[in-house]
Amino acid sequence: MSPISSPNPAPDAPLQLTSQAFRDVIGRFASGVTVITTHSGGKDYGTTASAVSSLTDDPPMLLICLNKSSSSAHAILESGTFAVNVLAEDHVQLAGRFASKLPDKFEGVPVEKDGNGSPLLVGALAHLVCRVSEQVEAGTHYAFLAHVEDAVANPGHPLAYFRGGFGRMRMAPEASVLRDVRERIINTVNDRDQAIDIGLWARELAVDVDLVHRALTALASEGLVRREAGRFVIAPVPESIIFESYAAKLAIELGVAESTVGKVGGEQLAQLRRHMEATLEFVEDDHFTDARAWIEANERFHEYMVELAGSKILLDTYRRLGLPGLNARTINTSTYATTELLEDHRRLVEAYENGDLAAVTAVLRLHADRPRQMRARERELAGPAGA
Structure with a gap:
């Protein structure tokens, strides 16, 4: 991925926007x-x-x-x-x-x-x-x-x-209902498809059925639910989605590193270290002691690293990956965890503090592969019959 920042064009070489490029952008x-x-x-x-x-x-x-x-x-x-x-x-x-x-x-x-x-x-x-x-x-x-x-x-x-x-222009869901419905889906831990009773959810949330339907339609576009035979279904999160999401996260973070390592100030590095240290207390005996707290601390750390690039568009792209929700659907106190996650965070901050781009890149690549390693270790501990 190329650096996030780009050089300003020379005064004698003004940017020439082609009609094709304009059509592509205005088409959004x-x-x-x-x-x-x-x-x-x-x-x-x-x-x-x-x-x-x-x-x-x-x-x-x-x-x-x-x-x-x-x-x-x-x-x-x-x-x-x-x-x-x-x-x-x-x-x-x-x-x-x-x-x-x-x-x-x-x-x-x-x-x-x-x-x-x-x-x-x-x-x-x-x-x-x-x-x-x-x-x-x-x-x-x-x-x-x-x-x-x-x-x-x-x-x-x-x-x-x-x-x-x-296409059809759908009305945006009400923000508070969207938040409540998303939280319900995220907190649903399931190993098989689970159909949503929209009427029941609407009664329990004390809102109109149509508002719940709009929220589910929006969340279907995020991949948190799927539409099937006229109903919304919460499905177990497949490993392919987990690994694809972390591959996208890696691409963003590599681009951020290329444009920020050796270029951020002391206070930013100090804040990055504070966020890192907040992630260190939630893994013990190869398990998360507080899965929700770990997810929140981990997200603050990685999101702040993306913020270092100073690009609102890039930060929004990162947030759209929905990693906190994905992690909440797949991580709990029984999930296998490795202290290498914590060591990755330590080494990452140390490499940032040393202005060592090669070290930052190496740690990011290792860290992006941890979910795959953890899933493999879980299967190994469970045994061939999943016992």
């Missing part, structure tokens, strides 16, 4: 999907667009952007009016139809007409009737600034566009 911006319609020269025009934005609410104005090659854009130039039809979550085919080059995109599509003659797609989530006040040429596109003359909203959920594909 999720947006709603609309069909822009207008009527000109006795003909209806329509095109799918996601580049729609409100400008002001007093007066109500919005902005749309259409490619100069779009026949709908030229029709709007001529008519001076258009309608924005906000698509609902089940309008994927409609979005594809109006994004195509079909000779008659409106064939079989039920429409009504607004006061300016622009088609309004029946069943859309919302309609905005607009009159152009200004148009601007911007590269390959026309930008139309328009006054909104009328607007109608209908119940439902919007269609979303993200990284070149359509």
Whole structure:
């Protein structure tokens, strides 16, 4: 992994962002999907667009952007009016139809007409009737600034566009419910699949069933639960996920080390040592004396090491690995533990204090393999029949 920090470009070599790189990055911006319609020269025009934005609410104005090659854009130039039809979550085919080059995109599509003659797609989530006040040429596109003359909203959920594909825009779960549901899952120690009774969890948490469902949907994307036959299931954590997570952790920490060893100040090193020393008291006789306390202390130590890089994006990436939750699902007081875990922490801090990048790298690689070694040792102690 390359260093986290990167050199500033020379004054005579300004950064040139390519259109492909821009499209790749801007594709991470999720947006709603609309069909822009207008009527000109006795003909209806329509095109799918996601580049729609409100400008002001007093007066109500919005902005749309259409490619100069779009026949709908030229029709709007001529008519001076258009309608924005906000698509609902089940309008994927409609979005594809109006994004195509079909000779008659409106064939079989039920429409009504607004006061300016622009088609309004029946069943859309919302309609905005607009009159152009200004148009601007911007590269390959026309930008139309328009006054909104009328607007109608209908119940439902919007269609979303993200990284070149359509999807449903889910409501974010309530933070407190998400936290409580995650904690329940993390504290579930199981050796076989366990189905979740959403109604029971909702009653026990004294919240609406829909809030629990949203939280489980979010946690399914994190891999803490899975959806199966219309239900959510808590599954035992497979070793492959554990090892893959620690491999990702290693990649991040190696990059951090490359950019921070020999470059951090004395107070940061002192804080790193304090966090390390807090991890030393929870292993005795090859077992964790307090698994939860160990997990918390261990996470503070490793997270602080990542913080040394000074990158919020990198720290967020590390946190998204969900290592505390993963460890809580797999570590308890009966879990085999080795004092080598503690020695790794000591050697790691000593290497940081000595500014020895090679030593830090070597310890990190050894430390990342400890879960595999501990699992192998557990199987060895259990014997061939798991007794």
